[in-house]
Amino acid sequence: MNRASPDQGMPLSHQHRRQLLRLLLAFTAFFGAIFVVVNFFAERYWLMTIEAALVLLVLLMLPIVQGTYHLRRWCLFYLVSLYAATIYALASPTTSITVFSWVMVMPITAHLLLGRRWGGLFSAFYLAVAGGLFLWRFGTALVVSSPGATANVLAVTAWGYMFSHFYEARRESAERELSQQALTDPLTGLPNRAQLEQAFQRAAGEGALPLSLLMLDLDYFKRINDAHGHATGDAVLRRIAETLREQTRQQDVACRLGGEEFCVLLPRTDVSQARHLAERLRAVIEALRCHHNDAVLALTASIGVACTTTPGEQLDPMLHIADKKLYEAKFGGRNRVVY
Known part of the structure; x- marks a missing residue:
């Protein structure tokens, strides 16, 4: 070894x-x-x-x-x-x-x-x-x-x-x-995957349990890029990043994993609290109206929730669980939270 x-x-x-x-x-x-x-x-x-x-x-x-x-x-x-x-x-x-x-x-x-x-x-x-x-x-x-x-x-x-x-x-x-x-996503200014891994290791090392993770994906985002162009799509992603900053706590870590996929790390948050935050984020995103040039865009998001109370948990298994819940939300009709 x-x-x-x-x-x-x-x-x-x-x-x-x-x-x-x-x-x-x-x-x-x-x-x-x-x-x-x-x-x-x-x-x-x-x-x-x-x-x-x-x-x-x-x-x-x-x-x-x-x-x-x-x-x-x-x-x-x-x-x-x-x-x-x-x-x-x-x-x-x-x-x-x-x-x-x-x-x-x-x-x-x-x-x-x-x-x-x-x-x-x-x-x-x-x-x-x-x-x-x-x-x-x-x-x-x-x-x-x-x-x-x-x-x-x-x-x-x-x-x-x-x-x-x-x-x-x-x-x-x-x-x-x-x-x-x-450690920063250049488009949105949010932390990237590398910074998420650091934050997760730090939270797990400090025993900040329970530890929850939200995986968020914008519904039908490809249609925005196809119909309005990538500049409009980028503006939408920046607006979602602002929303995540506004709706999360100081100790939470909201990051962009790539494309239209975001993640929020929630230290000392049980599954019930994480579900409540996820529902609030879903509702806030649904109520958004993103203005760019002449376009006014309505959005929805699907969110998967994972939670652990196990000391020494690793990030990848948590991401896998949250990603699985996210796709359940997608296949279940989108614009919903699965935990």
Whole structure:
């Protein structure tokens, strides 16, 4: 049996951050080993020991992050370990001023691994500590004597922070937009089948029982397209979508499955309540008069109802039952509810 990917169902950035963390771990191990040798010959044994511990730690993390479902925790653990080692190096009186060059890349690393909010807070804290350590070690005399060099370091550090923060903000916005497009029907703006599956799994996981499902199909919709054109048919579908939004509760999920077929997920709704809502929807649709160009169209709908009280129920069996009831309504004369 194939094991599900730990990135399945996760945000688009999840796999990207997993690969990035693996790259950073390999980079840290490689250069950490070099610094172990350098510090050994420089007789900085405490720093050498910390570098060696960091190298061992990241080597142990490499196989773990490949398949973990808790990627954010491991990203945070890596950053805390890396930042602790660099802060020790910054504070050590035996290291040169060049060790502070690592400060400039840390905000980029934090933003890429933790995102805009947590990466920004994490790196802001680190920069404040690093600035304090710099003044503690070298005082203000160095700043006064080399204002140009100090300004360059501050400018590059601020640039790195602002660039990574802005990049993450734009990337997160683009990811949200792409995710929304992937889960939304472009014609009606309703959730699509993929979002319905997510909502069903969430409701079933939260124990929102009883859980009901309405399957709704417009009667003789093909005649509208044939007689008035697809633009009129699209206008009708958008009007039905508005009606479903108006007639359902905030916790309900109305979606378009395709064509003239719609579905409504009803958490914490028994079969009697679901039937009552279905009858109301049927009556409201029957009373609608859809105006498009010169056409005034009357509509009816057939609705099938399915309900479950079983924990851990799956969506497909529920859809199958609701679809079967829907066709019973169709063959029974249309414009009716079957449950």
